[in-house]
Amino acid sequence: MAKKLKGPQMILANWLDSGRVVFFTRDGGWSADTSLAAYAEGEALDALLAEAEKSARNNLIVGTELVGATIKNDAAYPAHIKHTVQAKGPSVRPDLGYQVATNWEAA
Amino acid sequence: MYAYDKFDRALTDTRVAEFRDQVERRMKGELSEEEFRPIRLMNGLYLQLHAYMLRVAVPYGTMSGDQMRRLAHIARKYDKGYGHFTTRQNIQFNWPKLSETPDILAELAEVEMHAIQTSGNCIRNVTSDQFAGATADEIADPRPYAELLRQWSSFHPEFSFLPRKFKFAITGADQDRAAVKWHDIGLIVRKNDKGELGFEVLAGGGMGRTPVIGKTIRKFLPEKDLLSYVEAMLRTYNEQGRRDNKYKARIKILIEAMGADEFARQTEAEWERIKDAHIDVPLEEMARIKAFFTPPPLEVLATNVPAINTLAKQNFLFASWLKNNTNAHKVPGYVNVTISLKPHGGIPGDATAEQMDLVAALADAYSQSEIRVSHEQNLILPHVAKRDLPALWTDLDEAGLGTANVGLLTDMIVCPGLDYCALANARSIPIAQAITKRFDDIKRLQDIGPLKVKMSGCINSCGHHHAGHIGILGVDRKGKELYQILLGGSGAEDASKAGILGPGFDEHGIVDALEKIVAVYLGERRDGEEFLATYRRIGADIFKEAIYDAA
Ligand code: SF4
Numbered sequence: 001m002a003k004k005l006k007g008p009q010m011i012l013a014n015w016l017d018s019g020r021v022v023f024f025t026r027d028g029g030w031s032a033d034t035s036l037a038a039y040a041e042g043e044a045l046d047a048l049l050a051e052a053e054k055s056a057r058n059n060l061i062v063g064t065e066l067v068g069a070t071i072k073n074d075a076a077y078p079a080h081i082k083h084t085v086q087a088k089g090p091s092v093r094p095d096l097g098y099q100v101a102t103n104w105e106a107a
Numbered sequence: 108m109y110a111y112d113k114f115d116r117a118l119t120d121t122r123v124a125e126f127r128d129q130v131e132r133r134m135k136g137e138l139s140e141e142e143f144r145p146i147r148l149m150n151g152l153y154l155q156l157h158a159y160m161l162r163v164a165v166p167y168g169t170m171s172g173d174q175m176r177r178l179a180h181i182a183r184k185y186d187k188g189y190g191h192f193t194t195r196q197n198i199q200f201n202w203p204k205l206s207e208t209p210d211i212l213a214e215l216a217e218v219e220m221h222a223i224q225t226s227g228n229c230i231r232n233v234t235s236d237q238f239a240g241a242t243a244d245e246i247a248d249p250r251p252y253a254e255l256l257r258q259w260s261s262f263h264p265e266f267s268f269l270p271r272k273f274k275f276a277i278t279g280a281d282q283d284r285a286a287v288k289w290h291d292i293g294l295i296v297r298k299n300d301k302g303e304l305g306f307e308v309l310a311g312g313g314m315g316r317t318p319v320i321g322k323t324i325r326k327f328l329p330e331k332d333l334l335s336y337v338e339a340m341l342r343t344y345n346e347q348g349r350r351d352n353k354y355k356a357r358i359k360i361l362i363e364a365m366g367a368d369e370f371a372r373q374t375e376a377e378w379e380r381i382k383d384a385h386i387d388v389p390l391e392e393m394a395r396i397k398a399f400f401t402p403p404p405l406e407v408l409a410t411n412v413p414a415i416n417t418l419a420k421q422n423f424l425f426a427s428w429l430k431n432n433t434n435a436h437k438v439p440g441y442v443n444v445t446i447s448l449k450p451h452g453g454i455p456g457d458a459t460a461e462q463m464d465l466v467a468a469l470a471d472a473y474s475q476s477e478i479r480v481s482h483e484q485n486l487i488l489p490h491v492a493k494r495d496l497p498a499l500w501t502d503l504d505e506a507g508l509g510t511a512n513v514g515l516l517t518d519m520i521v522c523p524g525l526d527y528c529a530l531a532n533a534r535s536i537p538i539a540q541a542i543t544k545r546f547d548d549i550k551r552l553q554d555i556g557p558l559k560v561k562m563s564g565c566i567n568s569c570g571h572h573h574a575g576h577i578g579i580l581g582v583d584r585k586g587k588e589l590y591q592i593l594l595g596g597s598g599a600e601d602a603s604k605a606g607i608l609g610p611g612f613d614e615h616g617i618v619d620a621l622e623k624i625v626a627v628y629l630g631e632r633r634d635g636e637e638f639l640a641t642y643r644r645i646g647a648d649i650f651k652e653a654i655y656d657a658a
Binding site for chain 2: 020
């Protein structure tokens with residue numbers, strides 16, 4: 001199923017308690033910083049998803065979802081505006097969300 | 108205002124305790140997300156784009172100063188200091204933590220509020236006229252009936268799992284400010300030839316991907332038969348509405364398929380069967396509920412207040428606010444004040460905790476501690492003495508709540524769109540901000556006159572774009588946000604469905620296109636003719652030419 005998705009993908013989910021958006025990282029954890037996110041494409045996606053879902057079973061995370069990624073300097077950024085908004089925070093409230101802490105403009 | 112009795116209280120308290128236990132079990136992993144999701148939704152808790160979102164019901168848009176203060180407190184303590192008022196007259200908090208929602212619900216229950224049935228395929232918060240009980244053009248206050256429907260529909264065992272969500276709206280006035288024709292069931296309070304109270308009953312209205320204007324199912328339903336009749340309607344829908352396809356599951360699709368006459372016939376047949384089955388409440392109970400909505404004892408005051416006239420002459424903004432943001436009250440010497448939550452360049456429908464506290468304090472001081480939320484996402488202080496208007500306006504204006512644009516182009520209905528909503532295709536708030544900045548001049552807005560612009564970030568139409576004189580719909584075209592324009596809709600008593608003009612514009616093009624549409628109207632209008640009337644007279648083509656051909 002996942003194999004059919006085009007291009008690199010990363011895994012977006014929410015913390016169970018805060019509901020805040022996080023990405024599955026290369027070292028098998030979760031972070032709001034997409035540049036740490038693990039990404040894969042094609043056949044490798046199923047394995048990545050399975051690994052991420054293991055973590056969901058630890059009951060820290062809900063709603064794992066594959067989302068398209070754009071790769072720059074070996075770091076992943078959301079390809080679609082919806083996931084960019086999720087990663088950064090509301091575009092109309094620059095004072096809220098991860099955009100406050102991370103230097104998005106540099107990305 | 109309605110006050111909970113021991114049954115209401117027991118119901119909400121039990122629900123909070125039950126949800127607290129469920130949340131604890133979820134946090135411990137005893138409930139999976141799959142098991143928990145329908146439970147949290149039944150308690151108004153969504154997982155949205157950035158975090159959880161809690162939708163709190165404001166029954167028929169009426170609340171007290173104390174309730175508003177509690178909302179402010181919740182925004183401050185559990186959220187990020189603000190809330191968003193919606194087209195369902197509810198409020199949404201965008202950042203609550205799952206583990207804290209039981210505490211939020213407990214704090215709400217203390218002031219007789221809850222989030223029950225603000226999600227799910229059940230009967231949602233009944234919406235109503237924001238001026239109910241306070242307007243000069245009303246046959247009767249519709250809120251006692253809305254309250255009766257609230258009690259009847261809360262945890263109704265048969266109607267808790269309908270094919271799809273179900274929305275009622277009710278008005279008691281000839282002028283429809285509650286968009287009743289756009290609801291699953293719409294009720295209009297009427298009097299028959301004998302002067303008895305009752306309802307015109309409409310059904311099958313709705314927006315979304317298949318916009319339909321509701322049809323009259325019964326011209327006059329006696330007041331005492333309300334519950335048995337709507338029960339017959341709901342049963343007909345519940346049994347026959349489609350469950351195989353969620354896009355075809357609303358009552359509007361059933362009624363379109365079987366025809367309004369046939370739906371009415373089946374409803375009447377079912378009603379014949381059940382109308383004497385003691386579903387309707389005894390007259391004493393109706394009288395008990397009505398007593399909570401007794402109008403406040405207002406002493407008649409002089410209608411002409413020289414201090415107001417003087418200030419209006421000196422201050423154009425006050426004069427505009429007086430003209431646009433106040434309307435006639437039943438009692439001479441009073442008005443209803445609409446507080447615009449559409450500051451130019453701001454976020455439509457949002458209010459900070461400080462603004463909520465201020466509105467609560469102003470309600471205590473000037474409006475008998477009563478506040479209303481309108482489906483147009485504004486707040487209303489009813490029963491304000493005209494002589495208090497200068498002081499009230501000054502306080503509002505200082506807090507950024509004095510925008511004099513009610514009913515004008517920038518008083519837009521705008522859904523949260525892609526900045527907050529997981530279902531969105533495009534952002535709507537930034538477009539609203541660009542539009543309200545472009546049309547920032549109140550003089551110009553007044554010259555354009557009454558104009559309802561309504562915008563949704565996807566086809567679900569929470570922003571009522573089908574009912575906008577000018578509607579804007581955000582779409583996603585290959586990952587790009589585009590905005591389509593619709594013209595000629597109305598959510599009022601002359602309800603009509605807006606038609607799409609053509610291909611969408613990008614975020615800059617849409618503001619220019621709106622400006623061109625306004626220019627066509629100003630060029631074409633006859634004396635005193637409002638936008639919608641001009642559109643209905645001249646049609647869409649000339650507008651189309653202006654926005655596409657010139658490009
Ligand atoms: S109209 Fe669409 S984008 Fe807007 S709030 Fe509703 S579902 Fe979300």
